Amino acid sequence: MARLGINQYGKAETHLVRVVRDGDAHVVRDLLVSVALSGALEAVHLEGDNSAVLATDTQKNTVYAFAKEHGVGTPEAFATLLARHFVGGAITQARVEVREVAWERLGDHAFTQASSEQRVAVVIASADETWFASGLGGLVVLKTTDSEFHGFPRDRYTTLKETSDRVLATEVAARWRHDGTASFEDARGALLECFAAHHSLSLQQTLYAMGSAVLEACPTVAEIRLSMPNKHHFVVDLSPFGLENPNEVFHADDRPYGLIEGAVVRDDAPDPGPIWAAYPLV
Structure with missing residues (x-):
């Protein structure tokens, strides 16, 4: 049956x-x-x-x-x-x-999609009810320093080198649940300001900091969900050509990539019920 x-x-x-x-x-x-x-x-x-x-x-x-x-x-x-x-x-x-x-x-009637x-x-x-979520996708951000990644477990399959200075780039997708009054501009601004100012020890840490910044900037946001792929930039070895490369020339690799996802929830956020729980992360 x-x-x-x-x-x-x-x-x-x-x-x-x-x-x-x-x-x-x-x-x-x-x-x-x-x-x-x-x-x-x-x-x-x-x-x-x-x-x-x-x-x-x-x-x-x-x-x-x-x-x-x-x-x-x-x-x-x-x-x-x-x-x-x-x-x-x-x-x-x-x-x-x-x-x-x-x-x-x-101009008055000419445009570009940039x-x-x-x-x-x-x-x-x-x-009887209405649920609201706002968000964005395709927001590409990059910082050339103030990003580290080290202290991770190593085994026989680990080749990644630890670094205290790397390029950090990602394409942010986010959805924030609110009561219908949250300002999109305030939330987007908080995401960008936090990314620029935050000294990152991992993309996970940066995700949490960015989500927390939105909750602080927008009191009516109960929860924000973020999906942030790590757009890897690897330093190119120029030593075969007799050249040094102090983090200036990079190879940008689009696949495969690390995908970091998570939610930041206000402590006193109301229970969203099964409708929001069933909604995709972003």
Whole structure:
């Protein structure tokens, strides 16, 4: 015998570009919107009965129509508007994720996309409650000193040399859970300021320091989850060419890489319940 387990469905990565034409200087908003709906959907899986299924094409069209009718606002506001709209009838929970990439202005109506960084908002709505998470991805940071790594166990397979001065680089992905009022700019600023100022003995230590800095800067953030791959930079041996290399020339190796992930939680943070617990780390 078998039974239906946890399930959801929705329209993933609807690519929305909204141009705001108020005045001579235009504004470009570039969003990827993903919707996931769950609820009383046993009949469609077990019997092929589509009477409770809001077509994913309708979900896509709703995203575009809402962008015109309501504007986009912040990613959190747009995600909230959509999530609450989709809850009703057989749909008891809606999760909307919005990812935004920024376009930098070259003129009144010309732009360039100069960064891979994305701003992220996740809103999960039910009939009675709404959960909020904000975050970012693709934020590449690097420091040329103030980073060490030593004191780790050594065995017959260890070749890595200990160092008290190395390049530290990573691509930060983060999600912070809050009550809907946390400032994205304050949280992002805290991450960057801490990375720049922190003397790192390991990427794990830096992750914890950066998460703690966000909790300090944003009182309404209950928890932040971070994923930070170690973008390794190895000093090139130039001795065969009669050259010294005092940490000036590096080989940047993109694979394989260490992947450091963790959460920093406020001591008095409310229990997020099973919805947040089931959400991926980032």
